[in-house]
Amino acid sequence: MAFQAVKGTRDFYPEDMAIRNWITEAWRRVSIRNGFVEFDGPVLEYLDLYRVKSGEEIVSQLFNLTDRAGRQLAMRPEITPTLARMVNAKINSLPRPIKWFSVPRLFRAENPQKGRLREFFQWNIDIIGGEEGISDAECVFTAIDALQELGLTAGEAQVRYSSRKLLSEVLKAAGLSAESVPGMLAVLDKRSKVPAEAFAEMLAGAVTDEAIRPKVLAFLEGSSGTGDLPQELQSLKNEPIEQALAELKTFQKALDAFGIADWCKYDVNVVRGLAYYTGIVYEVFDAAQSLRAVAGGGRYDNLLEVLGGPKVGATGLGMGDAVLGILLEEKGKRPVLTNRLDAFVISGLEGQDASAVLSLAAKLRRGGIICDYSARSANVGKLLKEANRRQARYAVILSGPSAGLKDLGTGQQVDVNVAELVSDPRRFLV
């Protein structure tokens, strides 16, 4: 039987690899110029690392295995727990803020669908121990910097943000018990994803108290473009709410200062599932919102502590290659990438052995020329055909002490002395 790639995984043929590198190199370039430094960890981690962070239900959603000593291991479904583990281990010696990025290969045991695979790459940037609000805006700025680096504009991708903290505190101030808030957040997360009636039904199921429900609805429908509470809920304001509002304001002011306010919009519906977020959260979408989120992130102030470290605030985001790749493709942003050769060396003297060709190719390569050759002895027409197939810029037709440099774009050919050519190949061939 013939084998094929495992479900949900991709083969990267050279042309696919060129696109992947184009994306990941943009991520790296942008990370570095925004002051982040790269890290990576193992693909295998202890399964408990994810259990502690996300609970038992995570186990069915990732690939896990038991080693021969009985250790329960998992293929990493995200890099943030690894980051937290690594930072915790050296927290006292790392200068803050810690600004790290990574482009890990991740695995999730899910059914593949559009923009969702079992194996993928995800750019992560995180700031640990930075200024609340400002660090969050800096991550958004860096994400937008990457989108622009790849050719996307404010009309093609948009950031929508809200405050998980504000939402939680308003729910509590409206009368919801603290333990019912997480379930409520899950319901609110559905608001923009299901029909209005279905949402009303879900909400009625989640909030049975007739006195509380109108307040929740008022918050969802009345929040202004800045996130401030609608008039009728002003009386709910308490210390935590004021704090969340102040953080939101700092964030917005920073977005403005970074010059990216036109990419970003407050949207009370952004909740980010059941994740570990504790403050500002945001998602990047294609403008038409026909795809799932291109990126998502937010503040997670408890994670280091949950994993056995100190309580240090953190914020970060992840951007996967799958949805981004689809968006770039749809918008026609993907460049035509070819693996071009600078030079292709062939013999102009039929019947000779290949030594002279090999020797010249070796010298050109050492001189920094992207160079390949044909060792075949054939008529020049056939060899030029091969040079053309290989998309070489120049054919180098070697004839004893001299060589013809044929520009395969223009057809122009000049003769040069081989000794002169190898002494400074870039002068002739770049």
Next chain:
RNA sequence: GUGGGCGUAGCUCAAUUGGCAGAGCAUCGGGUUGUGGUCCCGAGGGUCGUGGGUUCGAGCCCCAUCGUCCACCCCA
């Protein structure tokens, strides 16, 4: 885990009621024994996803299975 669409050459797809598996593109070669690309000609490449069933006969009909795409659940 659930539901639906689709599986024919490397790719995109044909194949009449169930009657000899085809085309374009791509690849390789030739036209062209010292000058490529365009052009012309030719070749290789298929257990029709896999297994079973119905039939004189199955790419086509039936069952199962695998894969794939899309959606649901979930989404770190």
